[in-house]
Amino acid sequence: MREWAAFSGISDSVFKSPVLSDNDFTYVATAESFSNTGSDLVVTKYNKDGDRLWQQSWSGAGIGRDQAADMVMDSLYLYICGATFSASNNFDYVIIKMQKANGAIEWVSTFNGSASNYDIATAITVHDSSVYVTGLTNSLNTALDYHTIKYHKNGTQLWSLDFDYNNLMDIPFAISYSKDDSTVIVTGGSQSNIYDWDYQTNIYSYDGQTLDLSRVSGSSAGFDRAQAMVTDTLGNIYITGTTFESGQSFDIKTVKLDKLGNLIWARTYDFNGGDDIANDLVINNEGELFLCGTRHGNGTDYLIMKLLSSNGSLVWDVSVD
Secondary structure (H helix, E strand, C coil): CCCCCCCCCCCCCCCCCCEEEECCEEEEEEEEEECCCEEEEEEEEECCCCCEEEEEEECCCCCEEEEEEEEEECCCEEEEEEEEEECCCEEEEEEEEEECCCCCEEEEEEECCCCCCECEEEEEEEECCEEEEEEEEEECCCEEEEEEEEEECCCCEEEEEEECCCCCCEEEEEEEECCCCCEEEEEEEEEEECCEEEEEEEEEECCCCEEEEEEECCCCCCCCEEEEEEECCCCCEEEEEEECCCCCCCEEEEEEECCCCCEEEEEEECCCCCCEEEEEEEECCCCEEEEEEEEEECEEEEEEEEEECCCCCEEEEEEEC
């Protein structure tokens, strides 16, 4: 039974609106349109009754789109990443650290790539004293590349790394870290040729060294892209996303890598022959995987799946119309 509903921001077909909750408070990051500054990045805090406690907006240098793409938090702060538009640079990364108590902005960092074109931060995570951000950058010679940045929590940039596979498009969608404090992992979709995309997972050390580049291909050419990722206490990496495995429709594909990037198993799930899309996954303390997304048959249904982490077998699935 729904207790309350609150509405904030504008709808978007590309950017999700990140939502976080801790105890009695909910935080939503989105964008809202203003007459004098264009579309600005907006963060709103609600209490458990749905009352708005504060709303903080941020506007970049230009009159254009400023939009959140992802958000994480620690005990005191929110960390938001996304894109900001200006006439000179087109889209740039934007990373914001904000106080949870009152929405006060601690610092803002932006990144403009070599082509001054499409630079969009897509995912962010925090660990200990560090903030890790990844996204796509439009380079002069290699189209779209992964671009990953490590910051200290005080806003100081510590290192950055680019990744290009074949001078085509490489777009990361998720970033995480290993539970043993040894690596940072970035995953997404990467073109092998103009017709075919693969899962591309990069493993970096905490000091910015590339340790492994893992690529998982489907059986058919199409837009395969890793969408979400978690790690377990042994350092294993679980990735889910969407693959054009059948050559006719999109299916959900989940893979398990060891901490060195070696493939342990890959499973594809098809429901009713329609498009099946994975959006996120979590792992509990018992090592059980839970995945959510949508499946398309007679209409579109929300989908929840439980998988065995040992081999990827489907335990059960539930759909909600």
